[in-house]
Structures are given as C-alpha cells and as structure tokens.
Amino acid sequence: MINNPALPLALGILKADSANSCAGFSLLDLIRECQEAGIFDDLSHEPHEVILFKKNFLAMNALYQAQRIFWQEGIGYLHISPLRNYLAPNSTASVSTQTVQSTQLPCNTRDSALADYYLDWQHYDNTNEQAVNTLLNQFWARCLSPHKITQCCELLALDPALATQRSAKRQFQRMAARCHPDKGGNPHDFIELREAYEYLAGALPA
Numbered sequence: 001m002i003n004n005p006a007l008p009l010a011l012g013i014l015k016a017d018s019a020n021s022c023a024g025f026s027l028l029d030l031i032r033e034c035q036e037a038g039i040f041d042d043l044s045h046e047p048h049e050v051i052l053f054k055k056n057f058l059a060m061n062a063l064y065q066a067q068r069i070f071w072q073e074g075i076g077y078l079h080i081s082p083l084r085n086y087l088a089p090n091s092t093a094s095v096s097t098q099t100v101q102s103t104q105l106p107c108n109t110r111d112s113a114l115a116d117y118y119l120d121w122q123h124y125d126n127t128n129e130q131a132v133n134t135l136l137n138q139f140w141a142r143c144l145s146p147h148k149i150t151q152c153c154e155l156l157a158l159d160p161a162l163a164t165q166r167s168a169k170r171q172f173q174r175m176a177a178r179c180h181p182d183k184g185g186n187p188h189d190f191i192e193l194r195e196a197y198e199y200l201a202g203a204l205p206a
Contacts, residue, residue: 003202006062009033011195018188024086030059060118140202149203152196165204172197
C-alpha cells in the first residue's frame with residue numbers, strides 16, 4: 001500500500017471530530033487541510049481538470065483507507081460521502097450481522113465499488129507505479145517536519161533518534177491494545193495513536 005500523506009490529516013480531522021460532537025466533516029474540509037499542508041503543491045504543473053481529479057482522489061483514498069483501518073480494528077464504521085464523513089461506533093453503526101473483527105466491510109454494492117476504485121492507485125495516474133511513488137515521496141519529503149516526528153515519537157514513547165517503521169508499528173500495537181474501546185479505552189485516544197503511527201510510517205526508515 002502506498003503511503004498517502006492525506007491519511008494522517010484525515011485521521012487528525014476524525015480525532016478532532018470524535019472529541020467534539022461527532023457532527024462529521026465534508027470532503028472539502030479534508031481537501032482544504034491537504035491544501036494548507038502543501039500536499040498538492042507538486043500538482044501545479046498539471047491541467048486544471050487533472051489537479052481537481054487528483055485532489056479528490058487523494059482525499060477519497062485517505063478516507064477509504066481510514067474506513068478499513070477502523071473496521072478491521074473494531075473501532076466502528078466510517079461513513080463516507082462528499083458532504084458528511086463521520087465515524088459510527090460499533091454499537092450504533094448500521095452494519096450487517098458480520099462480526100466486527102471481520103476484514104469484510106458491510107455489504108453495499110455502490111460503496112464497495114467506490115472503495116475499490118479509490119483504493120486502486122492505477123486510477124490516480126496512468127503512469128507506472130514508480131512515477132506515482134516518486135510523486136508521493138515528494139509530498140512526504142515536503143510535509144514531514146522534525147518537530148512533528150518528535151511529537152509522534154513521544155506519543156508512542158519512542159526515541160526519535162532510534163525509531164524505525166518496525167518499532168513504531170510494534171509500539172502502536174502494544175499501546176493500542178490498552179486504549180482500544182473494546183478494552184474500555186477512549187476512541188479519541190485510539191485515533192490519536194493511529195494518527196501518530198500513520199505519520200511515522202511515512203517518515204521513519206524501515
């Protein structure tokens with residue numbers, strides 16, 4: 001899976017939303033966050049229509065990645081739409097009778113087709129995967145901040161000088177097990193941990 005720099009931003013908005021009224025946020029809200037973070041800067045040479053498509057794709061890809069993350073980790077179901085995106089806890093989510101731990105999301109033909117589309121990076125660009133990776137690596141290189149890396153490492157109790165993707169994943173899994181809502185934890189704290197881990201996954205060496 002390609003690291004999408006919009007994913008940590010989506011998780012950050014969801015974290016803030018969970019701490020408030022869970023009113024949700026629009027796709028445009030996420031796109032604006034990405035714009036302010038400079039994620040789209042390298043698209044400026046593209047035709048206007050292509051820029052709009054790629055902005056939308058990166059935002060939707062991030063949302064559908066987050067949807068799978070929360071479902072597979074038993075947090076809830078992320079409802080995705082252009083006007084309102086919100087996380088419904090397992091106790092209130094309108095889902096099928098499948099077990100929450102199943103990797104199979106609730107069946108909805110339209111949503112499934114959209115997810116398949118936006119999770120397929122071939123639709124992002126007709127060039128090869130190397131070109132797409134190069135573009136997204138440029139996004140990460142510009143968006144990564146030593147201060148942010150230090151903050152995320154501190155949240156996961158990691159030494160920034162020694163941290164790697166592997167140690168971040170191991171520490172996230174250990175800490176997430178304690179603050180998971182199924183263990184009596186707070187969904188806001190869990191999302192905060194996941195946001196930090198996703199940021200470090202794109203920032204740290206393997």
